[in-house]
Amino acid sequence: xxxxxxxxxxxxxxxxxxxxxxxxxxxxxxxxxxxxxxxxxxxxxxxxxxxxxxxxxxxxxxxxxxxxxxxxxxxxxxxxxxxxxxxxxxxxxxxxxxx
Numbered sequence: 732x733x734x735x736x737x738x739x740x741x742x743x744x745x746x747x748x749x750x751x752x753x754x755x756x757x758x759x760x761x762x763x764x765x766x767x768x769x770x771x772x773x774x775x776x777x778x779x780x781x782x783x784x785x786x787x788x789x790x791x792x793x794x795x796x797x798x799x800x801x802x803x804x805x806x807x808x809x810x811x812x813x814x815x816x817x818x819x820x821x822x823x824x825x826x827x828x829x830x
Contacts, residue, residue, distance in 0.1 A: 756783055761823040763791050767798065767805045768816045772827040 766775035780788040806813040
């Protein structure tokens with residue numbers, strides 16, 4: 732059974748998108764996560780939201796809303812949240828302003 736031609740184009744778009752996400756958006760996501768951990772040490776320019784895919788920036792806005800209303804400490808939302816954010820900071824080599 733052969734796949735429709737659209738599947739081939741869709742796969743190409745997904746592969747191209749995956750590379751884009753890894754190179755550009757992933758670093759912005761890492762910076763945002765670091766900022767939610769410590770905004771004083773890892774500032775995040777909100778204009779970076781414009782450079783992200785809508786679904787990614789929507790998730791970031793949900794996090795900002797949770798911070799605004801004090802609904803949750805974002806590090807506690809995920810199992811081992813603080814250590815996971817710390818691993819992202821280390822993986823991307825993000826430098827704290829306080830160092």
